[in-house]
Structures are given as C-alpha cells and as structure tokens.
Amino acid sequence: MKQTILLLEDEESLRRGISFKLEKEGRTVLCADSISQGKRLFQEQEIQLIICDITLTDGSGLDFCQYIRQQLKSTVRFMFLTALDQEMDVVMGYEAGADDYMTKPFSLAVLLSKVNAMLKRADMDQKESGSECLRSGKLTFYPAEMRALNGESPVSLTKNECRILQLFLSHPKQILSKQQILEQIFDLEGNFVDENTVAVNICRLRDKIAEDGKKDSYIKNVRGMGYLWNREVNV
DSSP states (O other): OOEEEEESOHHHHHHHHHHHHHHHTEEEEEEEEEHHHHHHHHHHOOOEEEOSSSSETTEEEHHHHHIIIIIIIOEEEEEEEEEEOSSHHHHHHHHHSSSSEEEESSHHHHHHHHHHHHHHHHHHHHHHHHOSSSETTTTEEETTTTTTEETTTEEOOOOHHHHHHHHHHHHHHOOOOOHHHHHHHHTTTOOOHHHHHHHHHHHHHHHHHHBBBBBBBSSEEETEEEEEEOOOBOO
C-alpha cells in the first residue's frame, strides 16, 4: 500500500513541484492550500506524514499541528516547511509538536531524504505497535490514532467511546458484561461510575456507528449478560 502524505502549502507552483517529486518517488500526495481543507483531508484519509507551511491563508500551521497533537491525539509524522527561519520560529515549531523543521529556500533532494527517513520510521512504528487498523463491516478503526471511519465518513467519538470501541473490536463475538467494561474502560479508583455509565456510552456509540440506521448493526444487547460485538473483525 502506498504511503500517503498531506501537503499544506498555499503557493501553487511550489505545491505542484513538491507533489510532483514526491509522487515520482511512489508516494500518494494530498494537497491543501488552507488549514480547513487540511483538517478535512486528514479526517477523511489515512495519512502517514504531514508537510505543512506555517503561514497559511486561514491561519497558522502551528495551530494546525497543535490541533493534530492535542485534539486528535494523533502521532502522525509532522514536518514544517516554511520561510520562517529564526531560532524562535524553529523552537515554536517543535513545541507545537513537529518531528522536523525545514526552512525555505530548500533542497528538494534533502526534502526527499527527510521524507523517506520519516516514512520509514512511521512504517516501523506501525509494525511494532501491531495492526494499523481494525475493520468490521463498513467501520474502520485506527487504534494508534483513536480514529474511526464509517465508510468514508469520520466518526466523532469521545475518549471513552473510542476505548469501548477498541475493547469490542479486540473481543468480537464475545459477551462482555457491564462490570468487565467498567473495569477496563473507566477509572474506578478516581471517579464514581456505575453500570448506567456503560449503558449511556454504549448507546451513544451505537448511534454514531449505526450501519444503514440500524442501531444494533454492530453491538447487540444480550439480556441479563452484557453486550456482544456481533460482526467479524479483520486486521
């Protein structure tokens, strides 16, 4: 499978030139000229590397990097490619969560070398962390990124909903009691929770991942026993 790069650059000629070189290297490149477009592409596609300018038409690439790291909790490789070359600019880039920082003007040969090295590390990380995604029906879940797609549409999940989904996908066709889910998902030491908490979270999760409007298309309520993920899961 080709590795996919998201390129955020608002200068069209530069964007086309970088994209052309990367695609000649066998990479898939998704281009964006704004943060809003970059966010949409990242939510819709599986990305291994982001190359991002800092000064973009609708905001700062620093904010986009923080959004990826802090809100989406993604560990995707992230490189800044920018004309901002002061020491403080570089420091702010790394503090925002970047893995690398490259300034313009730049050598395409050096850029390609950095890209190849980062993608190689990303590939090794995926292999070390186990499966890169879990698929069941129309649902795709990326455990490392805590991100889910229903078909091609991103599913907005809370942290607890992601944990519950991962638990079910790790135990398909197996009945999980409310107590088992409580013990593995929620902090019983620090916060008071009860079985109703599980029911509420599962109800919301079922609504969000429902296939063709059928709430029990994935999670089945087994009366008096708990819940069952009733679909096959493929790694």
